[in-house]
Amino acid sequence: MLNIKRIQKDPAEIIKLLKTKNFDAGEIIKQIINCDKKRREILQDTEKKKSELNKLSKEIGNLFREKRIDEANLAKEKTGKLKEDIKKLDKKVVETEKKLNNLLIQVPNIPHESVPFGNSEEDNEKIRSGGEFPELPGNVLPHWELTVKYDIIDFELGNKITGAGFPVYKGKGAKFQRALINFFLDEGLKAGYLEIQPPIVVNEDSGYGTGQLPDKDGQMYYIQTDNLYLIPTAEVPVTNIYRDVILDVDELPVKNIAYTPCFRREAGSYGKDVRGLNRLHQFDKVEIVQIQHPGKSYETLEEMTVHIEGLIQKLELPYRIMRLCGGDISFTSALTYDFEVFAAAQKKWLEVSSVSNFESFQANRLKLRFKEKGSKKTYIAHTLNGSALALPRIFAALIENNQTPEGIVIPKILRPYTGFDIIG
RNA sequence: GGAGAAAUGGCAGAGUGGUCGAAUGCGGCGGUCUUGAAAACCGUUGUCCGUUUACUCGGACCGGGGGUUCGAAUCCCUCUUUCUCCGCCA
Numbered sequence: 001m002l003n004i005k006r007i008q009k010d011p012a013e014i015i016k017l018l019k020t021k022n023f024d025a026g027e028i029i030k031q032i033i034n035c036d037k038k039r040r041e042i043l044q045d046t047e048k049k050k051s052e053l054n055k056l057s058k059e060i061g062n063l064f065r066e067k068r069i070d071e072a073n074l075a076k077e078k079t080g081k082l083k084e085d086i087k088k089l090d091k092k093v094v095e096t097e098k099k100l101n102n103l104l105i106q107v108p109n110i111p112h113e114s115v116p117f118g119n120s121e122e123d124n125e126k127i128r129s130g131g132e133f134p135e136l137p138g139n140v141l142p143h144w145e146l147t148v149k150y151d152i153i154d155f156e157l158g159n160k161i162t163g164a165g166f167p168v169y170k171g172k173g174a175k176f177q178r179a180l181i182n183f184f185l186d187e188g189l190k191a192g193y194l195e196i197q198p199p200i201v202v203n204e205d206s207g208y209g210t211g212q213l214p215d216k217d218g219q220m221y222y223i224q225t226d227n228l229y230l231i232p233t234a235e236v237p238v239t240n241i242y243r244d245v246i247l248d249v250d251e252l253p254v255k256n257i258a259y260t261p262c263f264r265r266e267a268g269s270y271g272k273d274v275r276g277l278n279r280l281h282q283f284d285k286v287e288i289v290q291i292q293h294p295g296k297s298y299e300t301l302e303e304m305t306v307h308i309e310g311l312i313q314k315l316e317l318p319y320r321i322m323r324l325c326g327g328d329i330s331f332t333s334a335l336t337y338d339f340e341v342f343a344a345a346q347k348k349w350l351e352v353s354s355v356s357n358f359e360s361f362q363a364n365r366l367k368l369r370f371k372e373k374g375s376k377k378t379y380i381a382h383t384l385n386g387s388a389l390a391l392p393r394i395f396a397a398l399i400e401n402n403q404t405p406e407g408i409v410i411p412k413i414l415r416p417y418t419g420f421d422i423i424g
Numbered sequence: 425g426g427a428g429a430a431a432u433g434g435c436a437g438a439g440u441g442g443u444c445g446a447a448u449g450c451g452g453c454g455g456u457c458u459u460g461a462a463a464a465c466c467g468u469u470g471u472c473c474g475u476u477u478a479c480u481c482g483g484a485c486c487g488g489g490g491g492u493u494c495g496a497a498u499c500c501c502u503c504u505u506u507c508u509c510c511g512c513c514a
Binding site: 040043044046047048050051053054056057058059060061062064065072073075076077078079080082083246367378 | 442443471472473474475481482483484493494495
């Protein structure tokens with residue numbers, strides 16, 4: 001959510017900047033400014049009346065103490081209309097605030113100046129790439145066949161016990177999965193992140209805090225009896241730790257890392273693009289989250305990018321880093337880099353990480369602030385997060401790219417974690 | 425799941441209808457003293473919103489929401505959470 005004061009300050013500028021996201025903000029910004037003006041008018045009116053009532057009440061109290069009962073009762077009569085007015089006005093204030101908030105949450109975050117124009121992923125900009133494309137024999141198998149061949153993931157069994165998109169990892173497949181999680185967490189700890197194990201179900205407030213609600217509630221699994229949601233990403237519980245929090249400036253940056261399962265309904269869209277591990281309803285992910293001083297958040301974004309790139313390099317996967325264009329970047333992000341690895345059997349680039357700077361967009365809604373040294377003033381912090389990394393597509397690319405006639409070769413860096421160097 | 429108790433500022437804890445945004449202690453910050461530190465002493469110390477060029481002024485907040493009252497931290501309703509006891513349980 002953008003800050004109302006920023007909108008008031010230069011609405012034309014905001015409308016201009018949002019064009020990069022292919023968002024025509026003209027009408028809604030106008031509505032917001034009007035609504036806010038109305039809100040302040042009503043608020044002032046209300047507070048003036050409240051002030052009067054407070055004054056009267058004090059006088060009545062004094063009169064009673066001095067036993068001037070008649071005068072007190074006379075004064076009492078004067079309060080009736082005031083109270084009525086205040087009640088009505090209060091209601092109007094709440095309504096107007098709700099309306100304003102409703103408008104505000106419809107405006108996307110302002111993109112960073114480096115975000116390229118564009119409509120779709122075609123227009124994303126390649127920042128850099130690395131790794132070697134593997135040289136595979138002609139008869140290579142895609143991962144959904146490899147998993148059957150070596151009996152490491154059972155999609156059918158997942159269908160039986162839950163449904164499509166809930167695979168069962170078995171044997172070396174399960175161990176491999178666990179190795180990846182531990183590797184990602186350990187690398188994060190080395191980079192100074194604090195490990196968090198958050199709940200994987202969250203309440204409504206948290207859903208609103210990170211913006212999954214009210215719009216995207218259909219994308220989350222919902223537990224009706226308890227009014228709770230299964231998390232789509234660790235970003236939700238971890239970021240919500242800092243909801244309504246005022247940090248000290250020297251606590252920044254806050255660096256958290258969390259492994260969680262993630263749940264996404266993502267109804268529809270079946271077919272070749274989403275086969276096997278390419279898209280799941282339940283998957284594992286290690287997420288990194290940072291809270292940073294506004295002046296340093298872009299440095300931090302670069303730092304996180306380098307961290308994620310390092311993970312992929314250590315796994316010896318061919319990769320490319322894309323800067324998302326205005327049409328592809330998310331509603332909440334100011335700047336996002338996507339990391340894609342090449343799965344050599346599918347011959348496809350798979351997105352394995354997305355790292356974003358949300359600037360103050362998330363923090364504003366969360367009321368996540370920090371306090372400068374020696375100052376009473378609080379400022380909205382900047383938040384960033386990224387996957388480091390999402391498991392299934394890494395799993396897919398690794399087994400596809402490392403298949404040999406003898407079996408699937410485990411990358412060197414993972415061998416201490418798996419305890420075996422080949423799946424055969 | 426059943427019975428009971430509670431929720432107040434960074435923490436501890438007083439406050440049971442008016443002068444309470446809230447005593448007191450601890451902590452934090454500033455100062456006096458000291459070569460320095462400690463101790464002692466003095467001062468200061470929440471958040472949000474509106475208003476003002478600014479000094480200011482006004483409003484709201486004592487777990488959340490609602491109510492009674494001229495007036496609520498205090499009374500009533502409701503929800504949530506915590507604690508104690510019992511039951512169940514990895």
